[in-house]
Amino acid sequence: MFLVGVLILSDACFQDPLLDATTAAVETAFAGAKHNYTVTSKAIIPDDFDAIQSKIIGWSAKPGLDLILTCGGTGFTDRDITPEAIRPLLHREAPGIVHQLLSESLKITPYAIMSRPVAGVRNQSVVITLPGSPKAAVENLQAVLGVLGHALAQIGLTDSRALHQKFNRTINDALPDSDSSPVVHPVPSDALATLHSSSLHHCPHGHTKPSCGISKHKLVSNDLSSPVTLRARALPFPMLPVPEALALIAKFTPAPTKITKRITDDLAGYILAEDVFASVDVPSFPASIVDGYAVVSADGTGTYPVVAVSHANASEKTTLRPGEIARITTGAPVPLGADAVVMVEETELITTDGTEEKEVKILAxxxxxxxxxxxxGSDIQKGTKILAKGTPFASNGSEVGVLASVGVTHVAVFAKPTVGVLSTGNELLDLKTFTGEVKYGQIFDSNRPTLLSAVKNSHFAAVDLGIAVDRAESLEEVIREAFAQCDILITTGGVSMGELDLLKPVIERKLGGVIHFGRVAMKPGKPTTFATVEIGGFTKIIFGLPGNPASASVTFNLFVLPSMMKNAGYEQSGVATVDVELTQDIRLDPRPEYHRVYVFQKYDEVTKLHKLVAESTGFQRSSRIGSMKGANGLLCLPSSKTAGSVLRAGEHVKAMLIDSLRN
Known part of the structure; x- marks a missing residue:
């Protein structure tokens, strides 16, 4: 067995390791090799001379790796310094390997003349520089893979004659009779992960070179033009933990944009985009808190003439002198000269003129x-900040009331994304057009109504996009039309391994989109997909949710809602998480699970306090929409690999609240 190290040299991949598709492609290329190669060391470093030399020296230190492959930095740009960094480190060069790399590459593309490979031996490690693109790296590796094992086996020997005899049959078997070229082992197309058909790739950082290692779109989905027999037998996307998936959503969800809204609009769910300061004092005049009589506090108790009446309306200013009082209503301005108000309950009427009070006795x-x-200014002082940027507008209108109290008519808020909901599948029946006949193999579409309701109840605009049939051209057309009016698209179905699971190929191959993840280590919702597409200069978001109803609901709350909220300017996005006590035993799955539960308050006789408890909604199969009925929480259950097989009743776990608490 030969131990291999794969070193990616790329400024861009060092900044964002998810851009690296070359490592996986190279590992896959070894699968068909005659000898046993095991990639035990992998790293990504920038195009930096010292960093390159340090890594090569470390990997080749005795005892080191048998084979070190660098990928990237062999072109002509100023940052392509791999040959200059590695050549001085080699104890012996291998010009034959270099010749084979160039000659085979030139058969594929004339652009290979711009590649500057280096190969040789340092200590007991063979070092070979490959281009950075996945396709070109694999093609170069396959050019020497047939005889590379023989070269590696010679390292450290003093006499190679016995080895030559041992390898003679193996090498001859590897070489076809009509050609001296080594056998090229087939590599699955999904492992190449590249957009272009040649070794020349476009770097998203503004230059073109064979060694960049990054294609604009990394194509790992099935080729729709290929027969079904050639499709991948397993999803080619890495299985991401939920936290990593959420981090990618946060990273690639577009930042919010500002708009201006009137405070008379429906502002529920909007986020304030700027601080708001009071332009006036509230109140702007001394106002009575009660119905009663404005008085000069120093006068004390006694009988006083009622010389004025102050109502809560626009009026002329009045002035009281000591020994006078004025009748006043709640909210009315206190006359000048008066400094207090006595409640009507603390007074006695003394004389009238028949219709009006003439004298009133103050008893207080x-x-x-x-x-x-x-x-x-006792409520709000002029110039003070009344609402801070990032404040959400509640559905009870309290923030609107504050703004109105200081005369604000318009505010800057973050625009809320418009969310489209699309179901996919030939088997689905649309309740809007249902005629009353259900054919064998048909089911009602429950996902779309569920998700549309969830979007609207979260105070976002929802667009019903109907049902798309399982045909690539139709799906592409529907998505393009959807993005004419939507910022975020939610689809359900078509993200797994079936021949009619078209969403991922359509995103990559028809729309030129980027799939940031296509599998998540969770139950339910493993094939959940998150992608972005550039359309008309704007970044559009696609969430491909599983077709099973419970999976779609769970993944909406876990993944889609945080993206919607971040795009709308929420500083803390996602649903609230609380600590709950289990009312029953819960068996754990090898995957982290989001178990549907009722969360409610229960009085604890021991502590004499209320506590939150969670009760399972029953059978949790992902196709069972009934498991969502009444559920207001999702238990965040750990994997059985780390927490044992069962959580017992009485134990405490975290739960996401997806609806209001039950009593």
Whole structure:
């Protein structure tokens, strides 16, 4: 067995390791090799001279790797310094390997003249530089793979004659009679992960070179033009943990944009995009808190003439002198000269003129200045920040009320994305057009109504895109039309391994989109897909959710809602998580699971406090929409690989709240 190290040299991949498709392609290329190669070391470093030399020296230190493959940096740009960094480190060069690399590459593309490979031996490690693109790296490796084992086996020997005899039959078997070229072992097309058919690739950082190692779109989905017999037998996307999937969603969800809204609009769910300051004092005049009589507090108890009436309306200013009082209503301005208000309950009517009060006796003792008076600016002072950027507008209208109190008519908010919901599948029946006949093999589409309701109840605009048939051209057309009016597209179905699971190929091969992940280590929802597509200069988001109803609902709450909220400007996106106590034993799955539950409050006789408990909704099969009925929480269950097979009743776990608490 030969131990191999694969070293990616790319500034871009070092910044974003997800751009690296070359490592996986090279590993796959070894699968068909005659000798046993095992990639034990993998790394990504920038195009930096010292970093390259340090890594090569470390990997080749005795005892080191048998084979070191570098990928990238062999072209003509200023950052292509791999040959210059590696050549001085070689104890012996291998010009034959270099010749084979160039001659085979030139048979594929004339652009190979711009590649500057280096090969040789350092200590007991063979070092070979390959281009950076997945396709070109594999083609170069296959050019020497047939005889590379013989070269590696010679390292450390003093006499190679016995080895030559041992390898003679093996090498001859590897070489076809009509050609001296080594056998090229087939590599699955999905392992090449590249957009272009030649070794020349476009680097997203603005230059073109054979060694970049990054294609604009990494094509790993099935080729729709190929027969079904050639499709991948397993999803070629890595199985990501949920936290990594959420991190990618946060990274690639577009930042929010500002718009202006009137406060008379429906602002529920919008996020304030700028701080708002008060332009006036609230109240702007001293106002009475109660119905009663405005008084001069120093006058004390006694009978006083009623010389004025102050109502809560626009009026002329009035002035009281000591020994006078004025009748006043709640919210009305306190006359000048008065400094307190006495409640009507603490007074006695003495004389009238038949229709109006003439004299009233003040009974209240110890009246002090500002009693029952709202002082100027006591609620809100002019110039103070009344609402901060990032404040969400609640559905109860409280933020709108604050804005209105200081005379604000328009505010800057973050635009909320419009969300389209599309179901896919020939078997689906649309309730809108259902005629009353269900044919064998047909089912009602429950995903679309469920998700449309969930989007609307989260205060986002939802667009019903209907049902797309399982045909690539139709699906592409529907998606393009959807993005004319939608920012985020939710699809259900078509993301797994069937021949009619078309979403991933359509995204990559028809729309030129980028799939950031296509599998998640979770139950339910493993084939959940997150992708972005550039259309008209704008980044559009696609969430491909599983077709099973429970899976679609769970993954909407876990993945889609946080993206919607981030795009709408929420600083903390996603649903709230609480600690709950289990009411029953829960068996764990090897995958982390999101188990549908009822979460409700229960009185604890021991602590004399209410606690949150969770009760399973029953059978959790992903196709069982009934498991979502009444569910207001998702238990965040760990894998059985780390937490044992069962969580017992009474144990505490985290739960995501996807609806209001039950009593």
């Amino acid at each position: 003792i110890g009246v002090k200045p500002l009693d029952n008076v709202r002082a100027v």
